[in-house]
Amino acid sequence: MSKITIRPAxxxxxxxxxxxxxxxIRTVNRKDYNKIQVNCWAPLDMEIEVFERYIDLKQPFVATDGERIVGYSDVQPDGLIDHFYCHHKSQGQGVGRALMNVIHEKANEMALPKLYSFVSITAKPFYLHFGFDIVRENEANVRGVGLKNLLMEKEIG
Structure with missing residues (x-):
């Protein structure tokens, strides 16, 4: 993998x-969630407009390896990390670290006291590695199907 760069989406x-x-979701998260959960979380018929609105509202940033997008994330004004996804073929290659570093930089710029996220079971070890603590278990309702996740947070300010 060549050098990872981060830019606004x-x-x-x-x-x-x-x-x-x-x-x-359909490859990496599949090990921790069943087919029904995965299909509700990441339906194949999801409209592109959902992500156009996400970009407008949440102002995410993308990690690129040359021209290819290999991950993306965001951090909101209250410290919420809403999305954090790394391409299934780029796992363990520094993409997540690069995105998390930018999250921390932006959190410092915004003088946030903490970061928090509703983290998938799959991503729990990654967030623990970066110093997040488990606050509580959570159950999200996604298109009528329950998905277990974890509210995790990290004091930073």
Missing amino acids: TTHDARWLLKLYQQT
Whole structure:
């Protein structure tokens, strides 16, 4: 993998973010969630407009390896990390670390006291590695199906 760079997402990235989102959930998260949960979480018929709105509202940033998007994330004004996804073929290659470093930089710029996220069972070890603590177990309702996740947070300020 060549050097990972981070840049703001644009609406032109929506199709790639949607595809990355679906592929990651359907491959990486599949080990911790059943087929019904995965299909509700990342339906194949999800409209591109969902990700265009996400980009407009949440202002995510993308990790690229040359021209290819290999991950994306965001951090919101209250410290919420809403999305954090790395391409299934780029796991363990520094993409997540690069994204988490940018999250921490932005959190410091915004003088946030803490970061928090509703983390999948799959991502729990990654967040623990970066100093997040488990606050509580959570059950999200996604298109009528329950998905267990964890509310995790990290004091930073």
